[in-house]
Amino acid sequence: MSDVSATDGFGLANLPYGVFSTEGQAPRVGVRYGDRVLDLAAALDDPVFSEPTLNAFMSLGRAAWDDTRARVTELLSTQPDHPALIELSDVTLHLPIHVPDYVDFYASEHHASNVGRIFRPDAEPLLPNWKHMPVSYHGRASTVVVSGTDIVRPQGQHKAPDADAPTFGACQRLDVEVELGFVVGMGAELGAPVSGADFAEHVFGAVLLNDWSARDIQAWEYVPLGPHLGKSFATSISPWVVPLAALEAARTSTPPRTHDLLPYLQDGDDWALEIDLELDVNGAVLSRPPYAGMYYSGAQMLAHLTVNGARLNTGDLYGSGTVSGTQLEQRGSLLELSWGGKEPITLPDGSTRTFLEDGDIATIRGSFVGAGGERCSFGEVTGTIVPAR
Amino acid sequence: MSDVSATDGFGLANLPYGVFSTEGQAPRVGVRYGDRVLDLAAALDDPVFSEPTLNAFMSLGRAAWDDTRARVTELLSTQPDHPALIELSDVTLHLPIHVPDYVDFYASEHHASNVGRIFRPDAEPLLPNWKHMPVSYHGRASTVVVSGTDIVRPQGQHKAPDADAPTFGACQRLDVEVELGFVVGMGAELGAPVSGADFAEHVFGAVLLNDWSARDIQAWEYVPLGPHLGKSFATSISPWVVPLAALEAARTSTPPRTHDLLPYLQDGDDWALEIDLELDVNGAVLSRPPYAGMYYSGAQMLAHLTVNGARLNTGDLYGSGTVSGTQLEQRGSLLELSWGGKEPITLPDGSTRTFLEDGDIATIRGSFVGAGGERCSFGEVTGTIVPAR
Numbered sequence: 001m002s003d004v005s006a007t008d009g010f011g012l013a014n015l016p017y018g019v020f021s022t023e024g025q026a027p028r029v030g031v032r033y034g035d036r037v038l039d040l041a042a043a044l045d046d047p048v049f050s051e052p053t054l055n056a057f058m059s060l061g062r063a064a065w066d067d068t069r070a071r072v073t074e075l076l077s078t079q080p081d082h083p084a085l086i087e088l089s090d091v092t093l094h095l096p097i098h099v100p101d102y103v104d105f106y107a108s109e110h111h112a113s114n115v116g117r118i119f120r121p122d123a124e125p126l127l128p129n130w131k132h133m134p135v136s137y138h139g140r141a142s143t144v145v146v147s148g149t150d151i152v153r154p155q156g157q158h159k160a161p162d163a164d165a166p167t168f169g170a171c172q173r174l175d176v177e178v179e180l181g182f183v184v185g186m187g188a189e190l191g192a193p194v195s196g197a198d199f200a201e202h203v204f205g206a207v208l209l210n211d212w213s214a215r216d217i218q219a220w221e222y223v224p225l226g227p228h229l230g231k232s233f234a235t236s237i238s239p240w241v242v243p244l245a246a247l248e249a250a251r252t253s254t255p256p257r258t259h260d261l262l263p264y265l266q267d268g269d270d271w272a273l274e275i276d277l278e279l280d281v282n283g284a285v286l287s288r289p290p291y292a293g294m295y296y297s298g299a300q301m302l303a304h305l306t307v308n309g310a311r312l313n314t315g316d317l318y319g320s321g322t323v324s325g326t327q328l329e330q331r332g333s334l335l336e337l338s339w340g341g342k343e344p345i346t347l348p349d350g351s352t353r354t355f356l357e358d359g360d361i362a363t364i365r366g367s368f369v370g371a372g373g374e375r376c377s378f379g380e381v382t383g384t385i386v387p388a389r
Numbered sequence: 390m391s392d393v394s395a396t397d398g399f400g401l402a403n404l405p406y407g408v409f410s411t412e413g414q415a416p417r418v419g420v421r422y423g424d425r426v427l428d429l430a431a432a433l434d435d436p437v438f439s440e441p442t443l444n445a446f447m448s449l450g451r452a453a454w455d456d457t458r459a460r461v462t463e464l465l466s467t468q469p470d471h472p473a474l475i476e477l478s479d480v481t482l483h484l485p486i487h488v489p490d491y492v493d494f495y496a497s498e499h500h501a502s503n504v505g506r507i508f509r510p511d512a513e514p515l516l517p518n519w520k521h522m523p524v525s526y527h528g529r530a531s532t533v534v535v536s537g538t539d540i541v542r543p544q545g546q547h548k549a550p551d552a553d554a555p556t557f558g559a560c561q562r563l564d565v566e567v568e569l570g571f572v573v574g575m576g577a578e579l580g581a582p583v584s585g586a587d588f589a590e591h592v593f594g595a596v597l598l599n600d601w602s603a604r605d606i607q608a609w610e611y612v613p614l615g616p617h618l619g620k621s622f623a624t625s626i627s628p629w630v631v632p633l634a635a636l637e638a639a640r641t642s643t644p645p646r647t648h649d650l651l652p653y654l655q656d657g658d659d660w661a662l663e664i665d666l667e668l669d670v671n672g673a674v675l676s677r678p679p680y681a682g683m684y685y686s687g688a689q690m691l692a693h694l695t696v697n698g699a700r701l702n703t704g705d706l707y708g709s710g711t712v713s714g715t716q717l718e719q720r721g722s723l724l725e726l727s728w729g730g731k732e733p734i735t736l737p738d739g740s741t742r743t744f745l746e747d748g749d750i751a752t753i754r755g756s757f758v759g760a761g762g763e764r765c766s767f768g769e770v771t772g773t774i775v776p777a778r
Contacts, residue, residue: 129555143699157522166522226526259554
């Protein structure tokens with residue numbers, strides 16, 4: 001049987017999970033198939049799918065994930081017009097996960113090097129620890145929002161390099177960061193580090209993630225404790241969580257290394273992923289960052305995150321950090337594309353941008369080649385900038 | 390009527406809230422009175438107190454907090470042997486709050502200056518932003534644990550200054566940080582900053598907080614994104630949340646300022662707090678940090694935390710940062726007391742410490758003068774260091 005749904009990136013090789021609602025009914029779990037959503041609670045008659053997030057299902061562990069995927073695949077293969085399929089246009093999509101903790105990494109060598117050159121032009125672009133560990137920090141879990149949520153321009157302190165004192169006002173350098181986000185399904189107890197080899201036992205899947213960044217606020221606040229208010233106003237994720245089972249087909253190896261990694265970071269080198277990303281502002285594609293070049297894999301990030309015994313929970317989210325390639329047209333942030341605001345970008349309508357203006361719509365898309373050569377889509381994560389309040 | 394329970398710091402002027410269980414019964418909300426716990430679900434016949442955390446009660450807002458405090462005060466004044474009072478020795482205490490997000494500040498000028506002198510001896514001790522904002526970062530919400538939880542020595546990367554590459558192993562410089570933690574009762578929506586003037590509408594109370602710190606891991610990882618694994622293994626809090634209503638009596642003004650604060654940070658200057666803290670290691674009091682000297686108040690921290698529109702949730706916890714005074718015997722961390730490990734501290738048993746050894750017990754205590762001049766106690770937050778696994 002031919003899988004007509006594969007043409008739009010949501011065929012049988014993909015089958016991502018999300019949370020949706022229909023008029024008058026509470027949010028529940030669905031699987032996207034083509035332009036429709038399979039209502040899992042109805043199709044599989046299991047109350048775990050009547051929950052308003054994926055967390056209860058994800059907490060069941062990999063055997064349950066594999067079993068459900070097999071059942072959904074069988075069901076859609078044999079009943080492509082199953083009565084529990086609902087048109088996408090008839091549903092509202094919700095934040096698919098409850099996030100206990102959110103961590104953001106910084107795992108692209110090209111991004112970290114670009115940022116180093118822009119902010120510290122007279123020093124080595126990469127700091128000494130960068131090639132030894134996936135550098136990372138905690139973000140605000142409760143401001144993770146679903147694609148489509150408006151982004152209110154944040155206010156805060158910024159200080160011009162030549163000013164004596166900071167001023168307060170709306171962010172003047174509002175930026176995007178093109179990232180992949182990993183969603184933890186199975187947690188781990190306090191004091192029980194997770195090996196990179198066990199990545200697929202703990203991580204349920206991945207989403208697109210936009211780590212909105214107020215560069216002027218961030219630049220003034222970030223020493224010595226790192227970014228806080230420059231990031232904590234919003235982090236957007238795509239509504240569909242692509243299962244690791246689908247991403248298996250996109251696995252590749254991390255890039256050659258210039259420094260040996262410590263043993264706890266050596267497992268999971270085989271979880272780099274061939275994912276094509278694109279950054280779109282107001283309908284114009286500004287860059288196409290290649291995820292495959294990331295220096296650290298999601299498995300290595302997980303091993304690092306837990307090596308000190310930190311507890312891991314179902315729903316924990318960790319971002320890859322901005323994805324940038326070697327080329328200008330592969331840079332995953334406006335900071336890099338405009339080189340710190342010095343080189344404006346011209347949009348097709350003739351207007352120019354260094355950072356985002358009110359009314360701008362920023363969208364990240366992603367796709368990969370899944371099982372059987374079928375193109376699989378992450379869908380998109382989008383947000384419109386609305387004026388500061 | 391005399392209040393005999395006041396002699397131990399848990400009289401009628403205090404009445405902190407916690408979560409306790411008794412043999413065979415689920416955790417529920419109680420108020421500490423002397424050496425006993427008032428079972429609130431039993432005493433007030435309200436299911437909000439049968440919950441396993443304070444969150445449901447806290448989410449009701451200040452009018453409900455005030456009303457409950459008035460009822461409990463009346464009840465214990467008239468029935469000091471109320472049948473719902475249970476001996477403290479018969480209960481187990483639990484983590485009193487569910488923490489959606491945890492932020493840690495850095496609000497003691499003396500601590501920030503000491504750390505600056507230790508880590509950057511050739512530069513100005515305070516960084517340029519410090520006098521303009523309460524510098525802060527997010528920590529790991531899910532590793533906030535209740536007093537009495539053993540602290541497993543974390544493992545991680547550290548690099549000696551003269552080494553070419555990092556090594557992996559157990560932390561060699563495990564430290565405490567004496568802090569106060571503020572507990573948010575009433576949240577605020579995304580995009581709705583909270584004024585410092587509304588502190589008492591949003592913050593329910595305060596706890597003692599030990600921000601355990603692996604100094605060697607932290608020193609190597611923290612540039613440029615701030616502390617992560619050097620902190621995320623555990624943060625301990627005391628089991629009793631002292632209501633802001635009790636702390637009102639300890640209010641004072643923040644210290645004189647050398648720089649004008651931006652308008653959004655000017656409200657709440659009158660929420661400095663006269664709290665006496667002490668740090669005890671293995672039964673010896675090593676320091677007595679005075680909380681009153683903190684440069685930023687809890688109200689100012691809250692205004693900063695939300696000024697960019699970040700959502701605030703019931704149960705959010707934010708730490709003050711290490712409390713240190715001007716004197717050596719007022720320093721709130723071993724890093725400062727041993728001046729970066731260079732000046733060992735001698736304990737009463739003749740042994741010396743620069744940082745914590747396995748088996749050490751670190752305890753923070755705190756108290757203040759409450760209404761009517763009655764001494765009120767925070768109780769303590771304690772933890773025993775157990776060997777790395």
